[in-house]
């Protein structure tokens with residue numbers, strides 16, 4: 001066994017202010033900060049069994065689901081909120097949040113023409129064309145506004161192949177047996193504080209089922225948008241890839257600019273059966289708050305996949321540029337023999353943002369492989385922590401685990417921290433961990449400027465180069481989007 | 496084109512350039528020679544706007560006060576520096592880098608951004624000019640390039656950006672004999688009546704190819720001698736000591 005890692009000691013940038021350029025992290029306007037004027041059904045603020053019963057009844061759910069929600073809620077009441085992350089989380093008043101907001105008149109739509117024009121224009125502003133004929137390169141979109149799914153495109157075309165891609169609520173109605181079989185199996189409601197909360201109050205999300213032997217012919221994607229004030233968003237996504245199935249899925253997230261903090265506590269569960277593959281990509285651009293840390297989304301998310309079948313594969317790719325606080329560890333449980341888990345991450349913490357992210361990988365069966373590439377970018381007063389847990393059970397002979405974890409610091413008021421944890425119980429495991437911390441060298445910037453690139457463009461170029469290995473994992477159109485996002489998030493940060 | 500009057504530059508209170516005067520007219524090729532540590536690279540960086548120097552004096556570049564401009568503004572005005580030690584940019588391909596740079600420079604010069612096809616055409620042309628293998632275009636800028644490859648890449652970038660004044664800081668060092676000829680021929684092809692070159696070198700060989708109009712000797716932060724190309728031959732033969740004895 002080989003363990004090659006740095007101690008879990010914070011690496012803090014303590015260089016003196018050697019380049020003023022990189023220090024002046026001013027606030028850049030958040031492009032997606034508009035508020036849409038949509039009539040909403042909002043449940044009054046507060047959390048109680050009554051609220052949960054109301055949500056469940058409102059969604060006409062079967063009783064087993066209500067029971068499950070209530071169990072989760074009762075369990076949540078017994079849990080303390082997690083304190084172990086490298087985050088300063090202000091106390092959250094859970095009674096001051098509304099747990100359900102939905103655009104009015106959300107009766108089932110027969111076609112896109114029936115969609116509230118204001119909702120449609122919200123998505124147009126986000127650059128998400130809902131008209132199927134406008135959707136380039138075959139991307140099927142599910143759009144979740146606040147608590148509910150507004151529209152799912154391309155459904156019929158997918159249905160021809162037996163693929164189910166719909167809102168979670170619809171899946172509960174139309175495919176209750178599938179939902180019941182998998183819900184909470186990967187992330188049980190007892191898993192952690194925010195997962196328990198989500199299980200009690202989740203309102204909508206996406207559901208995907210790819211039948212045996214089917215390769216999903218297009219990218220599936222969900223756009224999440226928080227619009228209503230004083231609400232939280234608690235969505236749940238469940239993706240099941242049956243034997244030999246393949247699916248690539250992408251989620252994008254934005255929210256309006258508000259001075260209050262809004263809570264987003266999602267749960268994502270992936271199930272990969274024999275020889276199937278799930279690629280899950282996230283481009284997260286929730287409102288990050290301003291330069292002083294006022295406002296912004298608290299993004300507390302539990303994402304986990306289970307490689308249940310032999311030779312199955314789950315790959316997480318995330319580009320996290322938004323949110324005031326991000327707390328997120330997409331993980332893979334390698335249960336099937338010869339299964340593979342991957343985690344590719346770019347996390348940016350600028351302004352006063354805090355990110356504590358990373359991954360957990362649990363090797364249970366033999367010949368399992370895990371690969372991790374994490375690129376942290378800290379700027380302004382941003383704090384970025386990578387936390388990675390590698391667990392190799394006794395049964396997991398011949399496990400291979402490779403992690404690379406790089407941090408890029410811009411200016412001298414930000415921080416990068418790396419916390420690798422290893423629990424290796426099988427002697428033949430090969431575990432490698434490499435960590436680097438670097439700054440953008442002044443000479444690199446000067447070289448780019450000498451070729452005519454202004455500082456901001458030079459930084460965007462350098463940062464995109466730094467993150468390239470991860471960005472290359474995204475589907476083409478989204479990689480372009482993610483590059484722009486990184487550039488925008490760093491704009492106004494220098495000069 | 497370029498007029499430098501009484502230029503002083505120091506780093507951490509250590510004076511490096513000590514009252515330097517130099518004038519370059521359009522169409523001219525100037526060479527600067529001088530012992531190690533005499534301030535040649537410092538001069539090129541002060542002209543290109545690298546931060547970290549205390550600078551005094553006056554530098555006019557095509558009617559503008561060069562010292563007032565940011566490094567990228569100097570590039571837009573047509574100044575190019577081929578670095579003695581080119582910098583590596585991980586993850587950014589030569590192609591991407593040049594497209595960003597060229598479109599930025601064009602934009603600043605009032606030209607429209609190039610269509611992808613036009614850009615690729617220009618890039619292939621210029622790569623051919625310095626016989627840069629196209630495989631280098633998709634590789635990250637300078638990453639893992641050999642010393643000579645980096646130098647050749649600098650000249651390629653120069654050809655792409657079409658500067659008014661190009662400063663070549665020891666571009667010949669590290670080039671093999673064929674590469675030296677190729678680079679020199681490339682520079683010859685780029686010569687026009689309205690652009691100029693300032694070539695810093697230690698060796699006669701590059702100057703044989705380039706035939707500079709004027710040769711300067713920089714020593715201890717000042718230009719202590721200016722002549723025609725025969726001055727370079729004289730230096731090759733006698734070294735710098737005779738000048739030191741005479742002038743310092």
Ligand SMILES: Nc1ncnc2c1ncn2[C@@H]1O[C@H](COP(=O)(O)OP(=O)(O)OP(=O)(O)O)[C@@H](O)[C@H]1O
Nearest residue numbers: 506509511529530531532533534535536537538579
């Ligand atoms: N940042 C710096 N800090 C301290 N000293 C410096 C710095 N930059 C340059 N110098 C010094 O200034 C002097 C001139 O350096 P410069 O690089 O300009 O020389 P050069 O003429 O280009 O030499 P070479 O022929 O070896 O390339 C040297 O003595 C060098 O050590």
Ligand SMILES: [Mg+2]
Nearest residue numbers: 535536537579
């Ligand atoms: Mg030098």
